[in-house]
Amino acid sequence: MMNLLDVENLWVKFPTRNGVFDAVRGVSFTLGQERLGIVGESGSGKSMTGRAILRLIRPPGQVTAERIAVEGDDIMAMSEKEMRSVRGQRISMVMQDPKFSLNPVMRVGDQIVEAYAIHAKSTKADAKRKAMEMLEAVSIRDPERVYRSYPHELSGGMGQRVMIAMMMVPDPRILIADEPTSALDVSVQTQVLRIMDKLVQERGMGLIFISHDLNLVSSFCDRVLIMYGGRIVETCVADKLHEAQHPYTRGLLNSLPRLDVKQERLAVLERDATWRDTDSVSGAR
Numbered sequence: 591m592m593n594l595l596d597v598e599n600l601w602v603k604f605p606t607r608n609g610v611f612d613a614v615r616g617v618s619f620t621l622g623q624e625r626l627g628i629v630g631e632s633g634s635g636k637s638m639t640g641r642a643i644l645r646l647i648r649p650p651g652q653v654t655a656e657r658i659a660v661e662g663d664d665i666m667a668m669s670e671k672e673m674r675s676v677r678g679q680r681i682s683m684v685m686q687d688p689k690f691s692l693n694p695v696m697r698v699g700d701q702i703v704e705a706y707a708i709h710a711k712s713t714k715a716d717a718k719r720k721a722m723e724m725l726e727a728v729s730i731r732d733p734e735r736v737y738r739s740y741p742h743e744l745s746g747g748m749g750q751r752v753m754i755a756m757m758m759v760p761d762p763r764i765l766i767a768d769e770p771t772s773a774l775d776v777s778v779q780t781q782v783l784r785i786m787d788k789l790v791q792e793r794g795m796g797l798i799f800i801s802h803d804l805n806l807v808s809s810f811c812d813r814v815l816i817m818y819g820g821r822i823v824e825t826c827v828a829d830k831l832h833e834a835q836h837p838y839t840r841g842l843l844n845s846l847p848r849l850d851v852k853q854e855r856l857a858v859l860e861r862d863a864t865w866r867d868t869d870s871v872s873g874a875r
């Protein structure tokens with residue numbers, strides 16, 4: 591079966607006063623219908639990898655790659671116009687803070703309708719019905735109210751659900767989620783992850799989940815790439831992470847919460863809220 595995404599020898603370079611800085615150094619990986627985590631500490635090149643796939647690195651940043659292909663189509667060879675139809679339509683991206691992605695002066699429902707109208711020619715009534723369906727699909731209990739809300743009227747978790755709803759409208763094959771839940775508290779984080787996971791599974795999509803949180807990624811993904819200094823230093827099957835060999839990965843594993851008193855409480859909280867174990871996905875707020 592064809593890969594959803596092929597990345598071969600990707601480099602991202604920034605000219606600086608002290609010479610060229612290589613933020614991403616020869617990264618190669620493939621993505622199938624799976625949940626692929628990219629983990630590493632701040633500055634390791636995770637976000638630049640995600641953005642480069644969508645050709646969202648602004649000059650003077652430079653991207654080179656032997657190949658970046660979505661379902662076999664070479665992204666590097668596409669015109670900017672062709673790229674615009676890849677972004678959102680075939681590859682969607684959810685970022686940390688929905689405040690920067692939603693239009694603050696437009697009602698949430700109208701934004702989803704607009705996303706839908708760009709995707710498929712449809713009547714207004716049809717687009718509204720679809721928008722409501724999407725809000726329900728992300729477990730929003732009161733979609734009418736959310737539909738009429740402005741972004742600032744939503745909590746962080748609700749805002750992130752709305753973003754996910756919007757990203758799913760065009761039925762993309764690939765979702766890139768860059769720290770999508772880092773700004774949320776743990777229980778809300780869990781709900782949002784479950785929703786994203788359900789949609790990705792139902793639609794047979796490929797997910798790239800970018801996070802600094804090895805713990806979260808290993809419970810949420812199928813496979814994990816560990817990045818350090820712009821390179822992939824190790825690739826692991828998520829539930830075999832404890833067998834990881836690379837010293838950096840071992841270091842990340844060792845820095846997971848220890849079971850002293852304060853951390854123990856945290857661990858219990860997380861266990862209660864584990865997205866795989868809970869059945870209740872609560873609705874608005």
Ligand SMILES: Nc1ncnc2c1ncn2[C@@H]1O[C@H](COP(=O)(O)OP(=O)(O)OP(=O)(O)O)[C@@H](O)[C@H]1O
Pocket residue numbers: 604606611613630631632633634635636637638639651802
């Ligand atoms: N415009 C720029 N000029 C120079 N260096 C840059 C520029 N933008 C990003 N970088 C550098 O590229 C490196 C990789 O950044 P990237 O955002 O991919 O890291 P990250 O692993 O996602 O970390 P974080 O979790 O902090 O976002 C960082 O060291 C960053 O300082």
